[in-house]
Amino acid sequence: MTDQSVRQIPFTDAEGTSRTLDDYAADVLLVVNVASKCGLTPQYEQLEQLQRTYGERGFTVVGFPCNQFMGQEPGSIDKILEFCSTTYGISFPINDKVKVNGRNATELYKQLKQTQDTGGKAxxxxWNFEKFLVSPDGSVQRFRPKQKPDDPEIVSAIESALTR
Known part of the structure; x- marks a missing residue:
């Protein structure tokens, strides 16, 4: 997928402000639907490590809380931000809650879901913690939830996409 527009689709941040992926100074973004009461929640630790490792080189993790998978993100945005900060020391942006599937899915996720994973499935x-790596040119790579953020395939994709 090489549609530049994915970086320009509006969404709402945690403060209620309309933003786009282009608003982040980073060239390379890892967009992740997150949840605080999921078996995969410990992936926050690896996501934060990626942020700390590559942040100065033009990389940012962008989190989108989602409560669509067995109600595993039930809290308010304030509770979610507090959990992320106190439990995992998250420094990357966590945005407002979104729907990623179904008729009411946010436009950003409608676009991202058109991307095929490595098995050719779009x-x-x-589930929670599905990852989309968005490059400066708007191209997207998709990694499924059980693939950990520090998996060599994801790290390699991030390093390949970085321009500095």
Whole structure:
């Protein structure tokens, strides 16, 4: 997928402000639907490590809380931000809660879900912590939830996309 517009689709941040992926100074973004009461929640630790490792080189993790998978993100945005800060020391942006699947999915996720994973499958987000690597040119790579953020395939993709 090489549609520049994915970087220009508006969404709402945690403060209620309309933003786009282009608003982040980073060239390379890892967009992740996150949840605080999921078996995969410990991936926050690896996501934060990626942020700390590559942040100065033009990389940012962008989190989108989602409560669509067994109600595993039930809290308010304030509770979510507090959890992320106190439990995992998250320094990357956490945005307002979104829907990633179904008729009411946010436009950003409607676009991202058109991207195929390494097995050639596009469509629905499978679960919390699905990852989309968005490059400066708007191209997107998709990694499924069980693939950990520090998986060599993801790290390699980030390093390849970085321009500095």
């Amino acid at each position: 469509g629905r987000v499978e």
